[in-house]
Amino acid sequence: MRRIGRKEFIKYGGGLIGLGLLGKFARPSLAFTGVKETKWQAGKEASKRVDGAGTVADEHNKFAMVIDVGACIGCRTCQWACKKENNIPDTVSPPWIEVFEVKSDVSVTGHPSPQDLKKGATTSYTEAPLKGRWYLPVQCNHCDNPPCVKACPVGATYKTKDGIVVMDYDRCIGCRLCVVACPYNARRFNWWQAEIPADETNPLVPVRPLGVVEKCTFCIHRTRRGQLPRCVEVCPVRARHFGNIRNPESEVYKLLEANLGFRLLEEISTEPSIWYITRGKKWLQ
Amino acid sequence: MIDLLLRLTDFVIPANAIAAEVSDRQTMSGNIGFIVLAIIVGPVIILTIASMLGHPRTFRIPGLFIGSMILLISAIISSFAAAGMLLKLIIPQ
Amino acid sequence: MAAMMRRPEPDRTNVALLRPLLHTGQGFYFFAVALLIPAAWFVYAWYLQLIRGLGLTSMRTPVGAPWGAYIANFVFFVGLAHGGIAIAAAIRLLNLTKYTPVARIGEVLTIISLMMAGVSITIDMGRPDRIFNIIIYWPQRVGTSSLSWDVTVIIIYFTLSTLYLWLTMRKDLVLCAKRFPKLSWFYKILLIGYKPDEEHKIERMAWWLSIAIVFLIVMLSGGVVPWIFGLLPSQPGWFSALAGPYFLTAAIGSAIAAVIVVSGVLRKLFNWQEYIKPEIFKGLGTFLGIITLFYIYLILAEQLTMRYAAPLSEFLISEKLFQGEFAPIFWPMLLLGFFTPAIILVSQAIHPQWFGVTRTILASGAIVVAFWVKRFLIVVPSLLRPLLPFPEGSYSPSWVEWSIVAGIIASAILLYTLFLKVFPIVELGEE
Incomplete structure (x- = not known):
C-alpha cells in the first residue's frame, strides 16, 4: 500500500468528513522510538500552522538539547544572551532560562531574599563559579507530552512536529492555566507592558503584547533555519548541546549514547526534550 | 535544608523503564474531553428531552x-x- | 401549591409577599447607593488593570502565585450557585413542600452567582478582549482542555437554571402583570405564549429538569471545576481524586449557608416571619451543620494524606497551612468558620430549645465567609512552592484585587436587590 504523507493527505482530503480519523492511519512512522505524535499536537491545524518567525516545522527533525551539568559554571551567559535574543523585558523576571546553584549536598543555594525578589531581582544570583557548587540551568523542556498544551483552552500553545512547544502570542487569552499546569515553572507571563528600546529589539522575535504567556522557544527563529539556539551558541564552556535527535549522527544523539542522561521530574511523564548529563570535569576541586 | 535535599532527589533519579512505556499510552488521551463531556451532557440532554415528552x-x-x-x-x-x-x-x- | 392553599387569605399573603415591589422607600435608595459605590470603584479598578496590566495585582510567576483571589472568587461563586437550585430541585423531587418559600430565593442566588463567577474569570484573564477565542477554538480544544469543559458546563448550567426559574415563575408573573400595569409590558414579554392551562405541563417539566440540574450540580462543582485543579500533577496539594467530592461538599455547604443568610435578611427586612417559618431555618441549618462537619472530615482526610507518607512537596503545602504563613487564617477558618458554627447548628437540632433563627443566620454567615477563605487556601499555597527549587514566593492580594473582589460581591447584592424590585421572590398564592 502506498503511504501518503500527512500534508498531502490533508490537501486532498480536506473536505472529507472523518478526516482526523483517517489521518491517523496515514501518519508516517517515526524513526525515533519514544516519540509519539498525539492527536492534539498533530491535528490538521498544527501541520498547516506557520509558527514563529514565519517558519514551518520540518518533519525529519526532532530537536533536543543536552545540558552537561558537570561542565556548567553557572555564568548565566545563556540567561542574558537569551534575554537579549528573545526581547525579554525586565519585567519578565527571571527570564526564560533560570540557573539554580546547587551545593554538593544537593541543597539549593544562592537564592536572593524575599525583599530583593519584591524589588524585582532575578531569582538567582550571578556570582559564579563558586567552589563546591553545581549549576543547573532550567528552561522550557519542550515536553513530548506537554501538560501546558493539554490545558490550553484556545490552542495558543502547541507541539510542533520538530518537537518545539510553540506559543501563539496573538491567540493567547492569558488565563494562565498553562502556567499552573507546567511542572517546571518554565512559563512566564507579561504582567506589564513590555518596554524594549527599538535599537535593542531583535526584529526576528516578536515583542510580546501585554497579558500573554511566553516561554523558551528553542530559538525557533534560529533553529528552524539551521542555526543553534542562542544559549547554546554563547555557552563559554560548551555545556549546552543542541541537535536533531532523530539523526544518529548528531551530537546530541551521540552524547546520550555515551552518557547516562536524566531529565527533570520524569515521574510526571512529560517526556522532556532536554536531557542532563554529568560528563564534564568540574573546573574546581 | 532537608526539604530542599529531598526535593532535589525528585529530579536527579534517572528515568525508569516503566515510565517510558506507559507515557506512550498516556499521550493517547487526547480524546478524554469528549468522553467527559459525553458523560456530563448526555444525561442532561436525555433528561431535558424526557421533560418535554409525556402527558399532557x-x-x-x-x-x-x-x-x-x-x-x-x-x-x-x-x-x-x-x-x-x-x-x-x-x-x- | 398545596402549602399556599392552606393560607386563609391569599390576597393578604400576596400583598405581603409583593411588599418589595409595592413599596420603595428611602432605605432602598440608601442601600442601592451604598452598593453602587463599591461597584463603581470596582469598575475603576478593573479599568486600571485593563490598561496597565495584571501587574497591578500581586500575582507573579514563577516565584509567587500565578492565580490568586480572582480564581478563589470564581470557585466560590460557582459553589454558591448550587444552593438555590439544589434546594428547589430537592423540594420538587423529595416533596419537601415546607421549603417552598425559600426555593426562589436560592434560584436567583444561583443565577446571579454564576454571572459573578463569569465576571471573576474574565477579570483574571490577561487578554479578556480575546475571550471569544474560547468559543472559536472550542471544537479543537474540548478534547483535552479542562477550561473548555468548564465553559461548556457552566453555560449549560446557567441556561437550564435560568429557564427553570423562568418556567416556574410564569404563574406569578401573571399576577404581577395584573397588579403592576406600569411594568406589564416587561412581564408580558416573559409571559410569551401564556395559557392558563400550562401549569401542569410546567410542573412535569420542572420535575425532570430538577433531576438534570441536580446531576449538573454534581458534574459542575464536583466535576469540571475541581478538575481544573485536581488533574494537574504539577501542583502538589491539588493533584487529588478527592478534589471532586471536596469541592462539591464545599459548594453545597456554602450555597445552603448563603440561602439561609439571604432568606434571614429578607425575612427581617420585609417582615415575612409568618411566611418563611423558623422550621425552614431549622431544617436547612441542621443540614448545613452536617455538611460542614462532613467537610471538616474531608479536610482531615486530605491533610492526613498530605502529611502521613506523602511526597515531601505535598507535606510542605500542608505545613504552610498548619504552621506556615497561612496558619493565621487556616486555624481561625477551621475553628471559627467551620467547627464552631457546625457544632452550634447540630446542637440546635439535638436540643430544640437552643434553636434561634438569628443564631442560625450568624452561624451560616460565618460558614459562608469561611468557605471563601477555604477557596483561597486551596488555590494559593500550592502555587507558592514550585516543584523545581525556585525560591518560595509569597502572595497577598493587592488593593486592586481586594477592590475587585469586594466590588463583585457588592454587584451581586445589587443585582439581587434589583431582582427583588421587579420579581416576586417568594412563590405567590392564587388570587
Whole structure:
C-alpha cells in the first residue's frame, strides 16, 4: 500500500468528513522510538500552522538539547544572551532560562531574599563559579507530552512536529492555566507592558503584547533555519548541546549514547526534550 | 535544608523503564474531553428531552423552552463576542 | 401549591409577599447607593488593570502565585450557585413542600452567582478582549482542555437554571402583570405564549429538569471545576481524586449557608416571619451543620494524606497551612468558620430549645465567609512552592484585587436587590 504523507493527505482530503480519523492511519512512522505524535499536537491545524518567525516545522527533525551539568559554571551567559535574543523585558523576571546553584549536598543555594525578589531581582544570583557548587540551568523542556498544551483552552500553545512547544502570542487569552499546569515553572507571563528600546529589539522575535504567556522557544527563529539556539551558541564552556535527535549522527544523539542522561521530574511523564548529563570535569576541586 | 535535599532527589533519579512505556499510552488521551463531556451532557440532554415528552401532550411549552434555550445560549455566546470587542477598545493592543 | 392553599387569605399573603415591589422607600435608595459605590470603584479598578496590566495585582510567576483571589472568587461563586437550585430541585423531587418559600430565593442566588463567577474569570484573564477565542477554538480544544469543559458546563448550567426559574415563575408573573400595569409590558414579554392551562405541563417539566440540574450540580462543582485543579500533577496539594467530592461538599455547604443568610435578611427586612417559618431555618441549618462537619472530615482526610507518607512537596503545602504563613487564617477558618458554627447548628437540632433563627443566620454567615477563605487556601499555597527549587514566593492580594473582589460581591447584592424590585421572590398564592 502506498503511504501518503500527512500534508498531502490533508490537501486532498480536506473536505472529507472523518478526516482526523483517517489521518491517523496515514501518519508516517517515526524513526525515533519514544516519540509519539498525539492527536492534539498533530491535528490538521498544527501541520498547516506557520509558527514563529514565519517558519514551518520540518518533519525529519526532532530537536533536543543536552545540558552537561558537570561542565556548567553557572555564568548565566545563556540567561542574558537569551534575554537579549528573545526581547525579554525586565519585567519578565527571571527570564526564560533560570540557573539554580546547587551545593554538593544537593541543597539549593544562592537564592536572593524575599525583599530583593519584591524589588524585582532575578531569582538567582550571578556570582559564579563558586567552589563546591553545581549549576543547573532550567528552561522550557519542550515536553513530548506537554501538560501546558493539554490545558490550553484556545490552542495558543502547541507541539510542533520538530518537537518545539510553540506559543501563539496573538491567540493567547492569558488565563494562565498553562502556567499552573507546567511542572517546571518554565512559563512566564507579561504582567506589564513590555518596554524594549527599538535599537535593542531583535526584529526576528516578536515583542510580546501585554497579558500573554511566553516561554523558551528553542530559538525557533534560529533553529528552524539551521542555526543553534542562542544559549547554546554563547555557552563559554560548551555545556549546552543542541541537535536533531532523530539523526544518529548528531551530537546530541551521540552524547546520550555515551552518557547516562536524566531529565527533570520524569515521574510526571512529560517526556522532556532536554536531557542532563554529568560528563564534564568540574573546573574546581 | 532537608526539604530542599529531598526535593532535589525528585529530579536527579534517572528515568525508569516503566515510565517510558506507559507515557506512550498516556499521550493517547487526547480524546478524554469528549468522553467527559459525553458523560456530563448526555444525561442532561436525555433528561431535558424526557421533560418535554409525556402527558399532557402539548408542545407549546416545550417549544417555548427549546426556543428560549437556543436564544439564551446564543445570547451568552454573542455576549462573549460583544465583551471581547468592547474590551479591545480599552486594552492597549 | 398545596402549602399556599392552606393560607386563609391569599390576597393578604400576596400583598405581603409583593411588599418589595409595592413599596420603595428611602432605605432602598440608601442601600442601592451604598452598593453602587463599591461597584463603581470596582469598575475603576478593573479599568486600571485593563490598561496597565495584571501587574497591578500581586500575582507573579514563577516565584509567587500565578492565580490568586480572582480564581478563589470564581470557585466560590460557582459553589454558591448550587444552593438555590439544589434546594428547589430537592423540594420538587423529595416533596419537601415546607421549603417552598425559600426555593426562589436560592434560584436567583444561583443565577446571579454564576454571572459573578463569569465576571471573576474574565477579570483574571490577561487578554479578556480575546475571550471569544474560547468559543472559536472550542471544537479543537474540548478534547483535552479542562477550561473548555468548564465553559461548556457552566453555560449549560446557567441556561437550564435560568429557564427553570423562568418556567416556574410564569404563574406569578401573571399576577404581577395584573397588579403592576406600569411594568406589564416587561412581564408580558416573559409571559410569551401564556395559557392558563400550562401549569401542569410546567410542573412535569420542572420535575425532570430538577433531576438534570441536580446531576449538573454534581458534574459542575464536583466535576469540571475541581478538575481544573485536581488533574494537574504539577501542583502538589491539588493533584487529588478527592478534589471532586471536596469541592462539591464545599459548594453545597456554602450555597445552603448563603440561602439561609439571604432568606434571614429578607425575612427581617420585609417582615415575612409568618411566611418563611423558623422550621425552614431549622431544617436547612441542621443540614448545613452536617455538611460542614462532613467537610471538616474531608479536610482531615486530605491533610492526613498530605502529611502521613506523602511526597515531601505535598507535606510542605500542608505545613504552610498548619504552621506556615497561612496558619493565621487556616486555624481561625477551621475553628471559627467551620467547627464552631457546625457544632452550634447540630446542637440546635439535638436540643430544640437552643434553636434561634438569628443564631442560625450568624452561624451560616460565618460558614459562608469561611468557605471563601477555604477557596483561597486551596488555590494559593500550592502555587507558592514550585516543584523545581525556585525560591518560595509569597502572595497577598493587592488593593486592586481586594477592590475587585469586594466590588463583585457588592454587584451581586445589587443585582439581587434589583431582582427583588421587579420579581416576586417568594412563590405567590392564587388570587
